[in-house]
Amino acid sequence: MSLGPLRPSPLVEQAARHLREQITGGHWPVGTRLPGETTLARELGVGRSTVREALRVLAGAGLVRARQGAGVFVVATEPAEDWRARLRRASVADVYEIRMMIEVRAAELAARRRTGDDLAALDAALAARDAAFADGDDAAFVDADIALHRAAVRAARNPVLADLFDEFVPVLREGLLDLVGLIDARAADRSHGRAAHAGLVAAIRDRDPDGAGRVVAAELRRTLDYLERPDAWQGGPHDG
Template identity: 65%
Template sequence: MTPLRPSPLAEQAATRIEEQIRAGQWPVGGKLPGEVALAKELGVGRSTVREALRTLAAAGMVQSRQGSGVFVTADRPTEDWPARLRRAELAHVYEVRTMVEVQAARLAATRRTEADLATLDATLAARHAAGGADDAAFVEADIALHTAVVAAAHNPVLDDLFAQFAPVLREQLVTLVGLFDLRAGDPNQGYDAHAALVRAVHDGDQEAAGRVLAAELEATRSRLLAD
């Protein structure tokens, strides 16, 4: 390997090591040369090599084993979940979203507290009020209501899953609303369905809560597939 040029040296070092791993110089399961050898090959200091290896470890490509050295664990960086969601087709995101949220709605109908119901009422009212706002504010209000439904299920794993979906939904739904002009005839598009969902949770009717939300999400997914 030729010496590296100035700039973020640790970043360059990580890129160069990654290239060599991809090229098969150090196969998965194999051991990387020691810090001294890598530093000499790259023309950098050992501290730069250590930082580069930490970057590659965070990407899931290498792993340090106490007393044994650094080993290659993958020939490609591991893509994190938020990045994977952003790259996915929105129709596919909606399929998984349905699996998560419909069950959450069913659980919410049986586990909701008085505080949860008050939050649901407030977020439903805020969504209605956002009918007079721009698309970004409307989408934000819509997601806040869905977040409140998930929170009412009182399952921290569901909370975490939906928290991963929310930023992607926020970005893509603003585009979707504008692209399909969904609010042209009704600034409060989907309000009746959301009101029915909140009512079902209030009533403790888990079947109705799941059915209403499934229908609403499926309508959007079908539109995505048709266009």
């Protein structure tokens, strides 16, 4: 079956799309060895370098894999879902379970590694959270709450942890805004979790890793319990 020549345009993208269509359409099932670069280049009407780049695109999508000395083989018929897309589909409860793992460890590390600048950032974030709650703007309060947790994660001085937390933020923000809309947070908790968040900052300031980890674990567990069993929970969650 001829693939047909391509029109002049971004050729790598076109070549990748044509090859992907052959794979997802079942023309080349899983386990199939693709034709060589020369054959594909001839059928697509492009150079071998274009084919090579298109195959790299397909490999990045998880559809093909090169085997040294054997060629390029189809390993999947559907593109692999990227991490951000997977997060967007995840439930807030699922994200919270992973968030607990990240933030408890980050709080412990922050208590050991924090600097004066980190403490200043935490104090400012706590004050901003208080002010946002007093203003009555739910979106601003959620953003301020997340900013405080981000400051604690950054105080761990591990850029990978910080980047991983930031990947969760869009899903967290959307889920928490929905959650705030379902409950009367001010009636449920007039202190808006202030004591727990101040306790986290204090534990980090006091270089108390166990205390910092316990505070975060308890605070996030409170919201996770609500997400898992909203009908059985009293008081309403108050954490972002």
